[in-house]
Amino acid sequence: MIWEIDDSARAVEGLDGRGRPMPEYAATLGLRRAPFGRRVLSTSIELGILLVLQLPVLLVTLPALLSATASPDAAAALADTGRLGLVIACGAASAALTTAFVVVQLVLHGRKGVTVGKAATGIRSVNVRTLERPGFWRGAVLRYLVLYGSFLVPLVGPVLVIACSPLFDPERRGRGWADLAGATWFVDARDGLNPYDVKRMRIARKTAATDLADERSELRSLATSATPPGTGAYIPVTRSSGGVVGAPRTDAYAATAEVSGTDAAPPASVSAPAPSPAAVAPAGAAPAAIAPTAPYSGPGIPWTPPRLLPDASPAPAPALAGPPDAPATPARQSSPADPATPGVVLEFDNGARIALAGSGILIGRDPAAGPGDAGLALVPLDDPSKSISKTHLALLRTDGSIIAIDRASTNGSAVIRDGVEHALPPGQGIAVRSGDTLLLGERRARVRIG
Template sequence: MIWEIDERARTIEGLDGAGRPRPEYAASLGLIRAPYGRRVLATVLEALVLLLVQLPMLLVVLPAVTGVALDADPVAALAARDDLVLLIVLGAVSSVLSTAFILVQLILLGRRGVTLGKALTGLRAVNVRTLERPGFWRGAVVRYLVMCASTLLPIIGPLLVIALSPLFDPARRGRSWPDLAAATWLVDARRGLNPYDEKRMRIARKTVATDLLDVKTELPSLATPVASTEASAYVPLARNKGGVLGAVRSTPGNVVIGETDAADDEPRSGIPTMVAPAPFAAPQPAPAVEPPLPAGVPAPAAVAPGAIVAPAAGAAAWSPPPLLEDPAPAQAAPAQPAAAQPAPSAPAAAAPAAAAPQPAASVPVSSSAAGSAAVALTLDSGDVIAISGGGVVLGRAPATGPDDVDVLPVPVVDPTRSISKTHWALLRQDGRVVALERGSTNGSILVRGGAEQALEPGRPVEVHDGDTIRFGDRHAVVAIR
């Protein structure tokens, strides 16, 4: 086995050119500074607990020791006391408990950014530069040493150093003098992002980094028409294993044809285009003129765009084309002999025209009829997965179980490995479309109307048209037509 040591310096996100932390970066992640009132409350709670531990020392041991010290013969006065053993025990217990309390506070603050008061008030301490744990020595020990040094000037010292110094932070981040010395920052974990929630913090950093990468300077392109000043709209025309073929009409007379990235495992980035200039554009065909309807035949009713129309009797039901595989060539049905069909007479041929069927009205599809409806999943990358048969199971390398009948495994690309090998499934059960969590590591969440519901492993939950399923760092929208 060969061990390699990465000698490259770690890149810390959110720093300016001088190495100072940028407050706007922390705000874009969702971190909110700790409110002043809860900061003071956390400090008061910790001081009260320490005072409670010190009560035996303050109420019993300290008065006794003071009386013995003021006596003319302190040694004889101490030996003459009958409660000497009790004084020693109470002093030792108070000292041990106080030391243990302070030590636990320091360890928790350095490792998890939390103390007793901060846990009760919903605050967390992070390193101001890395937004991670503060560290034991500087983040915890140095902070407490500065706070203890402020007690050398009774009342005024703690009031100025601990209570009032956050109001004078030049960066307006509410950092006190102990925070400045320890390079820490207190954040509100109740109203904002908890910096110790590793999963959400990782997603937030990735989202901000993606947003920053998306802000790019537009460069001149040879494929862009010189006279065009407006962004062209990309219209997908077809989908196959090689990518998506589409067309763009930017200006009258110019037709742009493009194809997305053909890599299956990489997100489609950019549309290389080919422009046909106006002089060489194909001539537009003349609009087709529909023949007039015979007398007695009603005109077809207008159908709103996007409405689902029930097929006429004898018509084949529509099903969405598959995404990842090319459709298999349909086998040609054997032709029926023409002699088997009798020649209709003239009156019989005119009868169907007089009794033409009325056009079907638009029929909305409810979730109860989802068992026979066309179901598809639209991933956040733009890929569309048509659900056929019993359903699909998704993951990085999904595997079907013994109870999965006519269920197809569909792998989903995930460079961050936030998706399990077998993550979740979208199935047809008893005329319904259900989502089933397969015991993944990061779990799955159903989002409907802004409300979130975590899917329990092994418990199917019915989904409706327009629902969103979040799994890992990816998400998919359910379409039922």
């Protein structure tokens, strides 16, 4: 007995409010309707195999029975010719082979969504609601009972059920009455997404969910409430759709420096509600934050400021804040035309090269700029594996540093330095340097500066 797991209680993606499957969701994943011509070819292959299995009956059993019927005593006529044993053996062999073939077809269809003909023509069968295996009893047995039952009405039944009923499918998926009874749908695994490729199907589902979230997400305004100084009100100082860098407002800090377009943190000597900034981490130390915590402007993801990675070989780090007794210096936005600005190039594993233009770039399959992304160049990146999100990573040039910020990507981002991989949480920036490797999903890019 083949046991089935009832998965009706779990949440199913791609259903409308009434629990009906949405064709547009399947199209977003990359699933395509199986062509009618290949479906006919698949059925023809399977009927041809059944015909071959009937050859012992057609060549031996049937002629012997026809010749025996001409005699008054059919059994005596077969026994006299000495062919009775051969007739019975050929009939039994044909029946056994046909039964075994039909059972194997049903099991393969129910468990793997494939039969001999469908495997040869690149077609797969799925449950139309879950887009997974059809199931043995309903998806295979019930469907084939409807098909074979149509032959009870010669000629009219097969033509109506097999040939005409798919034309009345309101969803235009080519699903006939047998498919409606079995809740099955035939898809093209040759030119479209193979629904039984677990890895690609998982990535497609995550990508579809991420694209929907990207379309609905909006950046919050930078406007702050009119809170008197000294109460810890948040002051935004630098903003992009990858996050917001800011500082808490205090009387002592306001008297020390005027925050204007810089990601410098308050002096360490000034007491503030937010954590005090840490100095540049020495070699081998744990990653250190370089700005106090501030809210992230994306959908439900906490923002934490950029951090410095441990460096195995000591190198001078860019100054991120002035001395405690000096006013903070406003950030200077560099441009490619500035001779003091080093060139930044990303060298991808497929040979593509992307240069950092202006104040920064947005990288993804189809990056979209938000209200806070003014001046950022959009860089679309071809990714057949679809491991890169629609808007995956922001690379910003801020006060002499190059900051990488993950944009809530589905498959995540990371920085590899000196052979150690450092995860890049959504909304948190990491200062990168020449020689680092950026991971964007399954893609790698080498950072070249200078």
